[in-house]
Amino acid sequence: MVIYPFQSEDRVLCCPRQCFTSLGGGLCRINRQQHPGNSSIRAGGGSGSTAHIPLSQADMRAERTSFLLALGLLVAGIRSVHCLPENVVVKDQHRRVDGHTLASSNTDFAFSLYKQLALKNPNKNVILSPLSVSIALAFLSLGARGSTLTEILEGLKFNLTEIQEKEIHHSFQHLLQEELKLLDKFIEDAQVLYSSEAFPTNFRDSEAARSLINDYVKNKTQGKIEELFKYLSPRTELVLVNYIYFKAQWKTPFDPKHTEQAEFHVSDNKTVEVPMMTLDLETPYFRDEELGCTLVELTYTSNDSALFILPDEGKMRDLEAKLTPETLTRWRNSLQPRRIHELYLPKFSIKSNYELNDILSQLGIRKIFANADLSGITGTADLVVSQVVHGAALDVDEEGTEGAAATGISMERTILRIIVRVNRPFLIAIVLKDTQSIIFLGKVTNPSEA
Numbered sequence: 001m002v003i004y005p006f007q008s009e010d011r012v013l014c015c016p017r018q019c020f021t022s023l024g025g026g027l028c029r030i031n032r033q034q035h036p037g038n039s040s041i042r043a044g045g046g047s048g049s050t051a052h053i054p055l056s057q058a059d060m061r062a063e064r065t066s067f068l069l070a071l072g073l074l075v076a077g078i079r080s081v082h083c084l085p086e087n088v089v090v091k092d093q094h095r096r097v098d099g100h101t102l103a104s105s106n107t108d109f110a111f112s113l114y115k116q117l118a119l120k121n122p123n124k125n126v127i128l129s130p131l132s133v134s135i136a137l138a139f140l141s142l143g144a145r146g147s148t149l150t151e152i153l154e155g156l157k158f159n160l161t162e163i164q165e166k167e168i169h170h171s172f173q174h175l176l177q178e179e180l181k182l183l184d185k186f187i188e189d190a191q192v193l194y195s196s197e198a199f200p201t202n203f204r205d206s207e208a209a210r211s212l213i214n215d216y217v218k219n220k221t222q223g224k225i226e227e228l229f230k231y232l233s234p235r236t237e238l239v240l241v242n243y244i245y246f247k248a249q250w251k252t253p254f255d256p257k258h259t260e261q262a263e264f265h266v267s268d269n270k271t272v273e274v275p276m277m278t279l280d281l282e283t284p285y286f287r288d289e290e291l292g293c294t295l296v297e298l299t300y301t302s303n304d305s306a307l308f309i310l311p312d313e314g315k316m317r318d319l320e321a322k323l324t325p326e327t328l329t330r331w332r333n334s335l336q337p338r339r340i341h342e343l344y345l346p347k348f349s350i351k352s353n354y355e356l357n358d359i360l361s362q363l364g365i366r367k368i369f370a371n372a373d374l375s376g377i378t379g380t381a382d383l384v385v386s387q388v389v390h391g392a393a394l395d396v397d398e399e400g401t402e403g404a405a406a407t408g409i410s411m412e413r414t415i416l417r418i419i420v421r422v423n424r425p426f427l428i429a430i431v432l433k434d435t436q437s438i439i440f441l442g443k444v445t446n447p448s449e450a
Contacts, residue, residue, distance in 0.1 A: 107325040108157035109134050109363075116359045118320055123267065125350040127392045129244050129405030133356065136242040136407040138168065140368070140385070143377030148367045155365035203236040213241060217406045221245050224351070224393040224404030233386060233412060238377070240409040247402045248300035252281045254345070254398035264346055268314075275347040277398055283343075284335035291327070293319055296343065297335055306401060307331070308345070351393035360388060374411070386412045 110130030117126050134156050141152040153160055158168055201209045210232040217228045220243050228241065254277040262276035284297035284305075292312040299305045309331075311319040357369060368374070368385040375381045392405040430440035 104325045105157045105159075106131060106134060107328055109155075111323040111325070111328075112157070112363055113359065115320060115323065116362055117354060120359065125352065127350050127352045127394050128354065128390060129392050129403075129407075132242050132244050132392075132405045132407045133388075133390055136240055136388075136409055137360075137365070139242070140240060140374075140409055141165070143374045144368070145373040145375050145381075148371075148373040151365055151367050155360065155363050203232065204234055206232045206234045206236065209236070209239075213239060213408070217241060217243050217408075221393075221404035221406060222247075222402075224402070225391045225406045227353075228389060228391050228406045228408050229410070230353075230389075232410060235412045235415075236386070236410050237383060237413055238411040240411075241406060242408075243404070243406040245404045247400070248302050248304055249400035250398075251299045251301050252279065252283070253400070254279050256398045259347060259398060262344070265313075277345050277347050279343045279345070280341055281343065282337055282339045285338035285340060286331060286334045286336065288331065288334070291315075291319055291322055295331055295335065296340065300400060306396075345396070347397050349393070349395045352391065354390045356388040356390055357385075372414075377411075382413050383411045384414050386410050 113128065113130050113133060114126065117128060137152055137156060141149055144152055149165070150160060153165065153168065201212050203209045210229050213232075214227050214229055217225050222245060224245070225243070229239075232239070258278045259275050260278075261273050263271050264274045264276075265271050283299070286295045288295065292315045294310045296308045296310075297305050298308070309319070360366075361369065370384060372384045373381045374383040377383060387408075387410050389408045390405070392403070394403040395401065425443065425445040427443050428440070429438050429442075431438055
């Protein structure tokens, strides 16, 4: 969905898409296959097949047309509201990036982002949806120009000597299936490539706008992401929001009767009691002696899967440093069905909230925050990104997995910053306000001397 302003109004632009999420202790992979029965993936107002979630006929129609969708929400003005029709079919006449190239770039960005967050949050749970972040930034890039555009796409780990921008957007599309006046081209691209729709809001009442956006995301993520934006400036002109919702049942569920309290070793000197699930099953397994870790893949009824990666004791940081697309490919190619007589897995619920400005800057995406050229959005280069926020939540229990994530990007007009640095000889006059009489007048040539 997209919110954008015409003339003197504030609107929101939102777009759908989605297909790969990352877990704190492993990876959750969503296959682009038919999802029979028990998996629900939602983004941008669409829904996948659902488990224990009744669907209306309208929902069933939307399910077929917006299979893997994440939401883009752009806020800016208030007058008309428009939505992309449910059954729009877009002919793709462009060559797409092959699946391996897109997956490799997404995985490279995912691991880079994860490493920065893990480094910034040592000894803490980390949960994020890298694809939610990359889709939001790719959507933002529709309005970027020049070096700002190059920096965003290269920051997302795309090799622009091999891939054209339009191919990147069409690949994301395939993966998914007015004081401020937005350019028609930006609106058109947002609709066609990211299935956008619009609804209005007013940023001058920043608390009301923040509440509107947060409530929308909370509703779309089934209450998992409660407060994406903790603050919105009254100077906000646009907001882009991407959300993801995922729910699936294990193909081989755990029996709750076998779940018991057990020790979980947080560190060498800290142990906590957690509900530990247990299971006897045949499932893909790999023991990586080279990197010192054990991998177990658990599949869902939808044929999606969760990959759990258990480093040897004391090897977590070494393993994190070696997370690369090549490592993930080697792991996936090495998994073989094995009988696991006793699998012990903690039942857990984790969530996070991150501000990503500094981390994205460290990953090479800097211009959007200061010297941005986002003229493809409004026609003028006076917008900058004020904040990038991300929230994620993941629940794993005996029945399956439920997860949600959202990424928000707020934009403001650039403000001409006036800086005066008094670092050379100067004059000073102390003046009485009422009579404008000068009571002190002087010159300072060396402040260090009396």
